[in-house]
Structure formats: structure tokens, C-alpha cells
Amino acid sequence: VKNYNSGQSVKEAAENYLREIRELAAVPYTVMEVCGTHTVAIAKNALRDLLPPQIRLVSGPGCPVCVTDGSDIDQFLYLAAQPNVITATFGDMIRVPGSKKSLQMLRGEGADIRIVYSTLDALDLARKNPDKEVVFLGVGFETTVPTVSVSIEQAQKEGIGNYSVLSMHKLVPPVLRALAEDEETEVDGFLDPGHACAIIGSEALAFMAEDYGMPGVVTGFEALDILEGLAMLLRQRAQGRSEIEIQYHKIVKPEGNPVAQALIHKIFEPVDAAFRGLGIIPQGGLGIRKEYEDWDAARKFDLPEFESIEIPGCRCGNVLKGQIAPTECPLFARKCTPLSPVGPCMVSSEGSCAAYYRYTQRS
Ligand code: SF4
Incomplete structure (x- = not known):
């Protein structure tokens, strides 16, 4: 496994990962980051802007709120x-x-x-x-x-x-299985959640690769971690492998905690x-x-059951399945802002809409 971290500056290591990603990204590849903390880190570090156009990053259902x-x-x-x-x-x-x-x-x-x-x-x-x-x-x-x-x-x-x-x-495992079985999901590989996998272990997600042919890399939350996770996913494709690997070794073990x-x-x-x-x-x-x-x-408590009512106009559900980017929601940054949120994806600090608003509205 290549590891650019040893003996290099962060800038050098990032450039090396980006070079490798560009070399391996010959055809389109869609990656879902499952965890809200990844979503925020990707937006904060403007990683989408650094990646070749063949690599599409979509957000997933990892923001609990x-x-x-x-x-x-x-x-x-x-x-x-x-x-x-x-x-x-x-x-x-x-x-x-x-x-x-x-x-x-x-x-x-x-x-x-x-x-x-x-x-x-x-x-x-x-x-x-x-x-x-x-x-x-x-x-x-x-x-x-x-x-x-x-x-x-x-x-x-x-x-x-x-x-x-x-x-x-x-x-996490059942929601990933649901995504894998959803015909509308168009994802080639996953950046799997480092924090949740510290508890459940990477082995708990092995079924994604084995049953659905959807590889994943359990990834940390620094920009360099995410670039390495992406490079590892692309190496799997280049080598014809589909596995759940660990990038975030300092926290995650195959068997978890x-x-x-x-x-x-x-x-x-x-x-x-x-x-x-x-x-x-x-x-x-x-x-x-x-x-x-x-x-x-x-x-x-004697709690009544409530119906699941969609918030009018809010497309959080599509955002959480990686089907649209927050900016594709007609209400984004117009009727829906962090100060006046319409849906939960704009409320939560880990929500995709909030992350897009905070870090892409300025650039
Ligand atoms: Fe649209 Fe706001 Fe819902 Fe996000 S939270 S999908 S921007 S209405």
C-alpha cells in the first residue's frame, strides 16, 4: 500500500494523492461519503474543486439529525x-x-x-x-x-x-444495505464512516463488497485522509478488487470495539x-x-403515532440518497438558509445543505 504521509509535508502528500487520483480516474466514478463529518470536511477543504471531473462526490445518509x-x-x-x-x-x-x-x-x-x-x-x-x-x-x-x-x-x-x-x-449497516438495494442509487464506492466503524469495525460492512460489489474505504476526517481514501478506492477499481479497506487505522480495527x-x-x-x-x-x-x-x-409515555409528512419543497430525502446536490434544491440559499432553515439538512452542523451553504456560498 502506498503511503505518502511518511517524511513528507502535508502539501507534498496531498499533491501525490491528487496525482494518483488523476491517473486512476480514467472513467467516471461516483463516491458517496456516508458520514456528515466527511461532508463538512470535503466542503471546508474545497476538495471537490481539486478532483478531476470524472470523480463525483455525493453525500449520503450519515447525518443522524x-x-x-x-x-x-x-x-x-x-x-x-x-x-x-x-x-x-x-x-x-x-x-x-x-x-x-x-x-x-x-x-x-x-x-x-x-x-x-x-x-x-x-x-x-x-x-x-x-x-x-x-x-x-x-x-x-x-x-x-x-x-x-x-x-x-x-x-x-x-x-x-x-x-x-x-x-x-x-x-449504519442496514442503511447501507438499503442504499445498495435501491435501484436509484448510482454509487461506485463508499468513503465509510470512521467514527461509527471505530465501534462496529470494518468487517460489519464486508457484505457491501461481497454481496453488492460496492467497495468501501473506512476513512478519517482530515483532508489528507479523504484524499488517501479516494486513492485507495480507485486502486481497488484499477486492480479489479471490491473490498472494505481501512484508511483510518489509528482508530478503526476490522473487529471494531x-x-x-x-x-x-x-x-x-x-x-x-x-x-x-x-x-x-x-x-x-x-x-x-x-x-x-x-x-x-x-x-x-402514551405516545401517539404520527404520519411521516414531507416538508413542502424540501428535497432532503434526495440529498440523503446522493441523488441531488443541495444546490439542486430550488429552495437552497433562497428560501432555505442556516438562519432560516426549511429542512433538517440545513439545520444540522453535519447536514449537507448546511455544509454546502457555509463553504461554497463564499467561493
Ligand atoms: Fe432544500 Fe433546505 Fe431541504 Fe436542503 S434543507 S433540501 S436546501 S429545503
């Missing part, structure tokens, strides 16, 4: 509006629009909604407010789930009964889950096991 379905958003908004409930959430969720409102709007109407930086902050809220129900909004892929598991374990250990989690967690995996599986189990733009994906999400139902907000 963006793939949270409208029906789930309306459900947690309903819960957040209940008296006696404190909703604890990461900051990205606060402005995500449901069919009528957002958490921010509810907060303006008097709902008790707190931004937390970890699940243990949310648990602390429950300790300090024993007369209230504290609900943590569990949104994220495998990367964030172990800390949610720890908070539930700790709540059980301390007998904290007024803490619960509304699990809307998602799993067994301790984190055990934490996830102790508290959670796979369930069918609704994804924005992709519909219901079998076993695509995580629900809380019955043994921990006392900390499962979905069982604890």
Missing part, C-alpha cells in the same frame, strides 16, 4: 410539550422542524427544553429534578449509543426512575426504523430492551 424521520420529530415534539417533562437534547436538534413546530418554538411557548453536552448531564438533570420526568432524545448512529447505554445502566444502579431515553438511534458493542447490545436491540427519504428500514434502528423498559420513554 437529517435522517430522523418527520414522524419521530413530531413524536418527540409532542412529548416535549407535556407538562412535568424536561427534554434534554444535543444542540443540533433544537431547530429541526417538525410538521408544525420545532423544539425552539416550543421552548418559546414555555416547554422546559435543555441543551446538554452528554447523557450524563441529562442524568444529572433527573437527579436534581426528582419531581420532573427527564427525557433524553437519543439521536445518533452507533458512535453515540454506548454513552446512552451507560446513562441507562447508571440510572438503574442509582434507582433514578424519572430518567428515560426516547431512542431514535440508527444503524467489542466493549462498546457489548454496551450497546446489553441495553438495546435492533428494531425497524423510519429514515427520512429512505422509508422504513428493517432492523435499521435500536430500541431499548424490555429489561430496561423503565428507562424507555416510548413505553413510559
Whole structure:
């Protein structure tokens, strides 16, 4: 494996990767970056401008806020509006629009909604407010789930009964399988998510290459990592290989992190889950096991089911499947901006539309 990093400046290494990419990019090749952090890094470093025109980079469904379905958003908004409930959430969720409102709007109407930086902050809220129900909004892929598991374990250990989690967690392998089986997906290879694969391991994605002939490289988040990941994908094509390789060796192992995996599986189990733009994906999400139902907000509260209503004009679903670039949405930078977002892909800091707006509107 060529590695330009040793003994070279970043500039020299980047030039070498770019030269190799140009040499290997004889015919068109579409690469999907699965993770929102990749989307931001690609936009921030203007990598699209450096690549030959044959290489097309499209964004995928790796931004957890963006793939949270409208029906789930309306459900947690309903819960957040209940008296006696404190909703604890990461900051990205606060402005995500449901069919009528957002958490921010509810907060303006008097709902008790707190931004937390970890699940243990949310648990602390429950300790300090024993007369209230504290609900943590569990949104994220495998990367964030172990800390949610720890908070539930700790709540059980301390007998904290007024803490619960509304699990809307998602799993990377099923969503990639859904993409591979979607006839409208036109992707030749994937930059696979470094953070999620640190937990699940690259072997968890081997089926993509074996069953669907779609290679992938688990890639880090520096510009140089991404260029190397692209070069590795193109080498596979040049050599007639289809494998899941690791570029991000310092963090990712083929088998992943067994301790984190055990934490996830102790508290959670796979369930069918609704994804924005992709519909219901079998076993695509995580629900809380019955043994921990006392900390499962979905069982604890009588939550109505909501329909999945599309936001009028928003094409987030197509963006999340790599079918269009954010700039192809008619509302992009007109009616929809980070200050006045229409859809979640413009709200989240990892959303494709927000990344395009922030880094391409200036150039
Ligand atoms: Fe949705 Fe706005 Fe993105 Fe268009 S630009 S797809 S309206 S988030």
C-alpha cells in the first residue's frame, strides 16, 4: 500500500494523492461519503474543486439529525410539550422542524427544553429534578449509543426512575444495505464512516463488497485522509478488487470495539426504523430492551403515532440518497438558509445543505 504521509509535508502528500487520483480516474466514478463529518470536511477543504471531473462526490445518509424521520420529530415534539417533562437534547436538534413546530418554538411557548453536552448531564438533570420526568432524545448512529447505554445502566444502579431515553438511534449497516438495494442509487464506492466503524469495525460492512460489489474505504476526517481514501478506492477499481479497506487505522480495527458493542447490545436491540427519504428500514434502528423498559420513554409515555409528512419543497430525502446536490434544491440559499432553515439538512452542523451553504456560498 502506498503511503505518502511518511517524511513528507502535508502539501507534498496531498499533491501525490491528487496525482494518483488523476491517473486512476480514467472513467467516471461516483463516491458517496456516508458520514456528515466527511461532508463538512470535503466542503471546508474545497476538495471537490481539486478532483478531476470524472470523480463525483455525493453525500449520503450519515447525518443522524437529517435522517430522523418527520414522524419521530413530531413524536418527540409532542412529548416535549407535556407538562412535568424536561427534554434534554444535543444542540443540533433544537431547530429541526417538525410538521408544525420545532423544539425552539416550543421552548418559546414555555416547554422546559435543555441543551446538554452528554447523557450524563441529562442524568444529572433527573437527579436534581426528582419531581420532573427527564427525557433524553437519543439521536445518533452507533458512535453515540454506548454513552446512552451507560446513562441507562447508571440510572438503574442509582434507582433514578424519572430518567428515560426516547431512542431514535440508527444503524449504519442496514442503511447501507438499503442504499445498495435501491435501484436509484448510482454509487461506485463508499468513503465509510470512521467514527461509527471505530465501534462496529470494518468487517460489519464486508457484505457491501461481497454481496453488492460496492467497495468501501473506512476513512478519517482530515483532508489528507479523504484524499488517501479516494486513492485507495480507485486502486481497488484499477486492480479489479471490491473490498472494505481501512484508511483510518489509528482508530478503526476490522473487529471494531467489542466493549462498546457489548454496551450497546446489553441495553438495546435492533428494531425497524423510519429514515427520512429512505422509508422504513428493517432492523435499521435500536430500541431499548424490555429489561430496561423503565428507562424507555416510548413505553413510559402514551405516545401517539404520527404520519411521516414531507416538508413542502424540501428535497432532503434526495440529498440523503446522493441523488441531488443541495444546490439542486430550488429552495437552497433562497428560501432555505442556516438562519432560516426549511429542512433538517440545513439545520444540522453535519447536514449537507448546511455544509454546502457555509463553504461554497463564499467561493
Ligand atoms: Fe431541504 Fe433546505 Fe436542503 Fe432544500 S436546501 S433540501 S429545503 S434543507
